[in-house]
Amino acid sequence: MTLSLLFQHIVNALSLGSLYALLAIGYTMVYGILRLINFAHGDIFMVGAYVAFYGITLMSLPWWAALLFSIVFTAFFGIVLERVAYKPLRDSPRISIMISAIGASFLLESLAVLIFGGRPKGMPVPDVLSKVVYFGSVSMITISLIIPLFTFALLIVLLWIVNKTKIGMAMRAVSTDIEAARLMAVDVNKVVSVTFGIGSLLAALGGIMWSFKYPQLNPLMGMMPGLKCFIAAVIGGIGNIAGAVLGGFLLGIIEIMMVALLPTLSGYRDAFAFILLIIVLLIKPTGLLGKRQAEKV
Amino acid sequence: MKRIVRIGLLTIGVALLIVACGPGAPKTVKFGVFEPLTGANAGGGALEVEGIKLANELYPTVKIGDKEYKIELVIADNKSDKVEAANAAQRLVDKDKVNIVLGSWGSSLSMAAGPIVKNAKVSAIGLSCTNPLVTKGNEYYFRVCFIDxxxxxxxxxxxxxxxxxxxxxxxxxxxxxxxxxxxxxxxxxxxxxxxxxxxxxxxxxxxxxxxxxxxxxxxxxxxxxxxxxxxxxxxxxxxxxxxxxxxxxxxxxxxxxxxxxxxxxxxxxxxxxxxxxxxFFATETPITETSKVFLDEYRKKYNKEPAAVTALGFDGYLVARDALQRAGSLDKEKVRAAIAATKEFPGATGMITLNEDGDAVKSAVIKTIKDGKFTYMATVEPY
Known part of the structure; x- marks a missing residue:
């Protein structure tokens, strides 16, 4: 493999990995606070992408305005979803709320088929984001440059929110013990809503970035990315925001390098992602950056 | 109150039954439309359904023996998924009891339906599925397109x-x-x-x-x-x-x-x-009288240029209708034999003659994309 080829593969890997990381942050954040694996995360991602699409095509907004509109809309959408599908089950066994999440996922997918139609749509990508830039013989589009920067910026903002702000403190309190937090006058409903709002906002951002890079929308587009970022979050240690970013990049690098090194096996890319998950879980059940927590009884 | 409603509903139900079974009701034959309408292949499925529906509007009835039958389309979504495709095909033959199946876009999906139509002895006509294995060894699967x-x-x-x-x-x-x-x-x-x-x-x-x-x-x-x-x-x-x-x-x-x-x-x-x-087909080079009818009607209805697979959907419907006419009966074996005997049938995409495998032998068209439109380049005759 020549050097420039290797660099091209690394660039490809980083740009794919940063997308996974962006999605995994939202996943892991909701889990970290609520101990809920939100299976509908991938579908909120899809909703975000569609809202931005209609913002650009139907309301003829400029792309950045459509992006803002979509993340605000989707954040509220996530809050409503939590109120309807998860809140009534907050005191039920974990398994019920997980089933409810799977149900919400199917509901959103079917609704999307009804409302948006089953045929795929092409996302109108602004020229600024789809320009090809060259570094020697290595090439990439501008959006692939923006996504990693964006992911790191979000990582820092989120770590700041969780660790330094008052609402972040409340989040951590809820995460440790909901009942005790309520006794300490923490408004649990508000904290959960904010968490879901942020999680959904991140999903929408991920969805829009994804569809700018891969300009194709369909009602099931969130399924595979949802699974992949779940894997990324688990590999990194679910609940740990920095771990999710690490897991996302790792997954992207392994997927790309697997094809680069073993081109004849390129059809088994996804299988390798899942094998990686199994190996990590066998060796380190809590994920790379996860801490072992005693299960509360 | 409840009782009155119930009696009322019952009366309506009985009345409907009488109407449905009355001598005035036209007899129907059912064409199962077996296509992906959601999922990865939905775009292709929708194009073929357009063609089938257009044909159904233009030729809504068929004469079998000396009786006029109304052709009813039963549309089943196979969801671009091989497992769902098998289920959808099973539903068409078992529950809806269709007389003929049309479709599907996507060879894998058609192949999933293969054993099902074969067991039920219901003939199926593929429209644009080009993998040879769709019809190979399956005397109930035919197609109106060339193969890979x-x-x-x-x-x-x-x-x-x-x-x-x-x-x-x-x-x-x-x-x-x-x-x-x-x-x-x-x-x-x-x-x-x-x-x-x-x-x-x-x-x-x-x-x-x-x-x-x-x-x-x-x-x-x-x-x-x-x-x-x-x-x-x-x-x-x-x-x-x-x-x-x-x-x-x-x-x-x-x-x-x-x-x-x-x-x-x-x-x-x-x-x-x-x-x-x-x-399969280019609008720039209409081949038969049927091509002209198809193009005119399609442009009138949809106000755009048809895709090749839409023309094949149109043809599949017409071939099925023609076969029923020639069979003169709804007997499954007779219908199968009549489709297999299709010869020099003037379809929108050209003359359709089915060979011993049930495949149409037709010319191919080469197209490119120019200024955001599919553009005709050349026609290649079968070797």
């Missing part, structure tokens, strides 16, 4: 003769029988034409629903081929070509009939300008 050994050869010829290509790379959708089959036939024909056992530099795979192809494309770039053959589903193919251009690949991309959907251009935009693929 021909299509692969057409594209290999184009690559070798027109483009002067000596080395090619193939990228195929490994979970799709159509893509794998067509890639194989292209490979065989291209090797034979070039007389070079190593004319195919590499074969790379991806899965249905993948969105990132940068690793495969970087591999392809390394090989510096003269041409890239990329048969596959339209959205994945459009993304491949787009990402290829982003990686600085200037090699021409060639593909097959599945690319002719509006979504292909919608997703690929400027990147897919200039790609070349083979398909």
């Amino acid at each position: 050994p021909f299509q692969g050869t057409v594209m290999a010829n184009y690559a070798y003769n027109t483009l002067g290509a000596k080395k090619a790379v193939i990228i195929r959708e490994v979970s799709n029988d159509y893509s794998v089959g067509l890639a194989k036939f292209f490979e065989d024909a291209f090797k034979q034409l070039t007389g070079d056992e190593n004319a195919i530099l590499a074969e790379l795979n991806y899965n249905t629903g993948d969105t990132d192809f940068s690793a495969q494309l970087t591999e392809i770039k390394k090989h510096k081929p003269d041409v890239i053959f990329a048969p596959g589903n339209y959205t994945e193919s459009a993304l491949i070509i787009k990402q290829g251009k982003e990686l600085g690949i200037k090699t021409p991309f060639l593909g097959g009939d599945t690319w002719e959907t509006p979504e292909f251009i919608d997703v690929g935009k400027q990147a897919v300008e200039g790609v070349v693929f083979s398909t």
